[in-house]
Amino acid sequence: MEGFPISIGECCAKNMNGSSLLSAGSPPRYNMVNETQAAANFAETFRDGGSVVKQKPRTIGELREAGYKPHTVKQEIRRNLISRIEAGQEHFPGIIGYGETVLPHLENALLSGQDIIFLGERGQAKSRLIRSLVNLLDDEAPAITGCEINDSPFDPICRHCRDLIASEGEHAEIEWIDRDRRYGEKLATPDITIADLIGEVDPIKVAEGRYLSDELTIHYGLIPRHNRGIFCINELPDLAERIQVGLLNIMEERDVQIRGYRIRLPLDVLVVASANPEDYTNRGRIITPLKDRYGAQIRTHYPKNAEHEIDIVEQERTHFEDDTDRKVDVPQYMKEIVVEITRLARRSPDINQRSGVSVRASIADYEALLANAMRRAIRLKETDVVPRVSDLPFVLPALTGKIEFETVDDGREEQIVDRLIQGAVLAVFNRYFSLGELEPIIARFKAGYAVEVSDMTPSADYVKLMKDTEGLEAAIEKLGARASDPATASAVEFVLEGLHLNKRLNKDKVSGRYQYRG
Numbered sequence: 001m002e003g004f005p006i007s008i009g010e011c012c013a014k015n016m017n018g019s020s021l022l023s024a025g026s027p028p029r030y031n032m033v034n035e036t037q038a039a040a041n042f043a044e045t046f047r048d049g050g051s052v053v054k055q056k057p058r059t060i061g062e063l064r065e066a067g068y069k070p071h072t073v074k075q076e077i078r079r080n081l082i083s084r085i086e087a088g089q090e091h092f093p094g095i096i097g098y099g100e101t102v103l104p105h106l107e108n109a110l111l112s113g114q115d116i117i118f119l120g121e122r123g124q125a126k127s128r129l130i131r132s133l134v135n136l137l138d139d140e141a142p143a144i145t146g147c148e149i150n151d152s153p154f155d156p157i158c159r160h161c162r163d164l165i166a167s168e169g170e171h172a173e174i175e176w177i178d179r180d181r182r183y184g185e186k187l188a189t190p191d192i193t194i195a196d197l198i199g200e201v202d203p204i205k206v207a208e209g210r211y212l213s214d215e216l217t218i219h220y221g222l223i224p225r226h227n228r229g230i231f232c233i234n235e236l237p238d239l240a241e242r243i244q245v246g247l248l249n250i251m252e253e254r255d256v257q258i259r260g261y262r263i264r265l266p267l268d269v270l271v272v273a274s275a276n277p278e279d280y281t282n283r284g285r286i287i288t289p290l291k292d293r294y295g296a297q298i299r300t301h302y303p304k305n306a307e308h309e310i311d312i313v314e315q316e317r318t319h320f321e322d323d324t325d326r327k328v329d330v331p332q333y334m335k336e337i338v339v340e341i342t343r344l345a346r347r348s349p350d351i352n353q354r355s356g357v358s359v360r361a362s363i364a365d366y367e368a369l370l371a372n373a374m375r376r377a378i379r380l381k382e383t384d385v386v387p388r389v390s391d392l393p394f395v396l397p398a399l400t401g402k403i404e405f406e407t408v409d410d411g412r413e414e415q416i417v418d419r420l421i422q423g424a425v426l427a428v429f430n431r432y433f434s435l436g437e438l439e440p441i442i443a444r445f446k447a448g449y450a451v452e453v454s455d456m457t458p459s460a461d462y463v464k465l466m467k468d469t470e471g472l473e474a475a476i477e478k479l480g481a482r483a484s485d486p487a488t489a490s491a492v493e494f495v496l497e498g499l500h501l502n503k504r505l506n507k508d509k510v511s512g513r514y515q516y517r518g
């Protein structure tokens with residue numbers, strides 16, 4: 001997910017009391033906590049005759065007078081994390097299923113002030129997790145006005161700011177930058193240069209050869225531009241070795257070689273990275289000293305159980321304004337089938353497991369399933385949108401885009417997806433029913449009965465079919481699916497398909513319609 005707002009991810013934040021799943025929702029503002037802290041809402045502490053003065057310090061002198069204490073970004077995150085833990089607050093909102101695995105390690109790494117690398121296959125909420133670290137920064141931080149690298153008012157690095165302070169001293173102006181501007185990320189690719197990531201000096205000045213390194217003006221790259229913030233590099237092993245060395249120098253030595261000049265650049269950045277575990281551990285993909293530099297290596301994972309994955313899907317699926325025009329009612333067994341398809345795909349030898357199968361596959365399948373059910377409801381003028389087994393083949397475009405097949409044969413992909421769908425329906429069906437309780441239905445079909453269904457068959461037809469088929473009504477009752485005709489239709493298909501996959505009914509496909517017979 002890289003780029004995924006969820007990615008899905010999705011994992012459940014666990015609160016400090018150890019309750020398991022937190023409901024999704026907008027991230028809590030943590031002003032409440034911050035009011036007790038020195039820096040966060042610093043300006044709010046200014047009082048004049050008892051009323052709060054909204055004016056924040058505007059110059060270095062005013063900031064100093066106000067008693068502002070500078071701190072590193074890691075100290076700042078640590079302080080805010082401690083406050084949140086003390087207050088029992090959720091600090092990784094919307095993260096489902098990581099409460100006992102990933103989050104404790106992440107919190108420990110942040111408390112230790114370590115740089116962090118997340119190892120995991122795609123679609124394991126790495127990006128979401130990393131972006132959520134922004135919530136642990138202060139609301140605003142003071143920086144010297146006009147500085148390209150957010151220089152600290154008390155300890156500027158750049159030439160511009162040092163010159164400014166030399167001429168204006170305590171009158172030099174400061175600005176307050178909000179925390180979103182203190183986060184940056186970059187997807188590593190082999191063509192990234194030192195200039196992109198760290199910076200470049202004017203080649204003409206260098207050619208003239210009469211400048212000292214600290215007289216050279218630097219065109220800053222991405223990392224310095226996020227000085228005093230968080231910088232994330234996704235897919236770290238894809239960075240060229242030479243650039244990895246530059247990155248290490250910045251993190252470790254706090255200086256860097258640009259065009260032969262050794263330039264001191266004591267940045268204050270929390271560097272977070274993500275990587276596929278196989279690339280990261282592969283000898284040669286990453287230079288050892290850089291690997292050493294990361295204090296914490298945290299392994300992410302797919303949701304450990306179907307419930308977590310269903311929660312993520314519900315949280316992350318695209319919602320629309322008109323969602324309320326028709327009642328969307330997804331039976332629990334259909335949700336289970338959707339995530340079971342993904343879970344089977346994660347074990348399939350026909351699918352490339354190095355790339356993995358993202359939770360995004362479940363989300364996209366679920367959206368496709370809802371869309372087909374919605375299309376039916378519109379066409380048949382039904383009020384309820386209830387997905388059925390015959391909607392499942394319509395996940396094909398969603399799913400094939402999310403996985404990499406091991407095969408190159410044309411047409412094989414569809415077969416593989418069909419098999420995953422069948423496997424998922426069978427597994428879920430057998431959780432709900434034992435064949436013995438369905439014998440009356442099987443007997444009816446054995447006696448020469450046959451029915452025909454399709455994704456566009458009106459729901460009322462299934463209700464009639466249910467009443468005509470001895471034993472079927474009891475099975476539908478067991479699924480609790482009598483709320484509406486579309487719900488009944490879905491349950492009828494689930495039972496028929498389950499019997500077919502257990503080899504108790506035959507099934508023929510004729511031009512988009514399915515016939516079940518004994």
Ligand SMILES: [Zn+2]
Pocket residue numbers: 144147148149150151156157158159160161162
């Ligand atoms: Zn500066």
